[in-house]
Amino acid sequence: MELLLNILYYIGLFLILLGSIFLFLGALGIYRMPDLYNRLQAGTKASTLGAMSSILGVGLVHPQWFVKLFIIVLFIAFSNPLSSHALARASYRSGVKPFLKEDGEDAYAEEVEAEKARETEKSTL
Amino acid sequence: MKRIFVVFLLLVLGLAVYRAFHKAPFGQNRIGDVERPQSVSAFYLKHSPETLHTANSVTAIVVNFRGFDTLGEVTVLFLAATGLASILYRRKEEEEATEKAHLPGRIQLPSSTLVRTGAKILFPLILMLGIYVFVHGHLTPGGGFQGGSIIATGFLLMFITYKRFNVNHNVLIWLESLSGLAFVLTGIYGLISYGSFLQNTGWTGRLNDLISGGLIPLIYIFIGIKVGTELTNVLDTLLHTKPRRHE
Incomplete structure (x- = not known):
């Protein structure tokens, strides 16, 4: 026993250390990433894992x-x-453009446009 | 140049903070001997576990020693909510009139299925946490104001997730008024049976029990319900009054 x-x-001490490393990487990601979506994912993934493992620790x-x-x-x-x-969804819909490469393709744009058109149609009826 | 200026500014600020605090006696006992109280703080610390049997001495101060002050605070909150409602209510009527005339409003996209399901699962948990916080106000950190605010955040989650989520205004107003009235009645009960307003009962139970501290948990539950319904009311008024459109 x-x-x-x-x-x-x-093991708990190790988890706390791991968690603080992930939290640090998350903070670094928020500072270094180019646009909102990348920052959001850096912050969320790192802080989810970091906070979870330090609390478990x-x-x-x-x-x-x-x-x-x-x-x-x-x-x-x-x-x-x-x-x-x-x-992320709300910021895309309110017009924050994602950071793309020169030939990058924004696959989500079409769906949002279609949904906006549907809602407009519904509200004018 | 800008960076040098920033560093200089930080140094000046740091120096100011250091100068202000370096003589402050952090970590020293400034309350004095709790067993033979000379200061007000020592009196509170001695009497909240001994005579009131309240584990959380902050709650003992807020609800019992300075209960009258808390009644005033609740009144301030009530006045703020009432003022807000009375200012915004007329605008709401105008808005309803334009809606009846079938003028096109702003398009609001619905939240995603993920958010709606998550909010539905989280909402009762948040309410439960709020109720837990104000029921255990005399045992753990937290209390009526905090628990009430947590409940209001639960309602805020539902308001921003569901376009058509409505709370019954009459129920809110009745709950709010009744809990406020109950607070005052508890005070009058103390006045009648023990001779002073908001006087606690003689029976206070055992330290660290859920039912202990005499009237303290009861009053904090009233405050919790009152703050929760009041803040929900404020949120409802604010969110469902759309800003006036400029023609």
Whole structure:
């Protein structure tokens, strides 16, 4: 039992370190990426993984808090991708153009145009 | 040049902060001996666990020692909500009149299925968290104001996700008024049975129990309901009053 707790303790410390590295990379990504969408994905992916693994790490270091912290992890796993999806979608629809290469193709544009046309038709009826 | 200026500015600010705080006695006991209180803080710290049996001394101060002040704060919030509603209400009527005339409004695209499903799952959880926070106000950090705000964020999520999400205004207004009235009635109960307004009951239970602290959890639940409904009302008024179009 003692040995198991010790092993869990060191795994927890490692997870906290890993989480802080990911959080740092996320911050770097937000600073360095060229446009909103890249920044959003850098921030979200890194902070989801970083926050989740550091919270799990704290849960392993202090096993009596594990259940509560696990609920927080589930909440982050549920809400963080959702919020970034909503942000990206809303910003595309309000006209933020993605960063493209010279011959890059914006595959999402057609669908948005079609949906806008449908909504306009509905509202004029 | 700009960078040098920024560095210079930061240095000046840092120096100012250092000069302001380097003599402040951080980490020292400035409250004094809690067992023999000389200051107000020590009095609060001694009496909130001992005589009121409230684990969270901040709640004991907010709801019991300075309960009258909290009643005033709730009133400020109520006045703000009422003022906002009375200013915006006329505009809402005008807007409804133009909508009846079938004038084209701004096109609002619906949220994606992902967001709608997620909001539907999260909404009851957020409400539950808010209720948990204000029911445990005398045990853990947080309380009526915080729990009420959490509840209002849940409603905000629903408002921005669903175009047609409506709350019943009458229910909100009744809940708000009744909880405000209940707060005042608890105060009057103290006045009648113990001789001063908002006086706590003699029975306060055991420290760290959910039902302890006498009237403190009851008052915080009233505050939680009041703040939650009030903020939801404000959000509803603000979101469903569209800005006036310029012709």
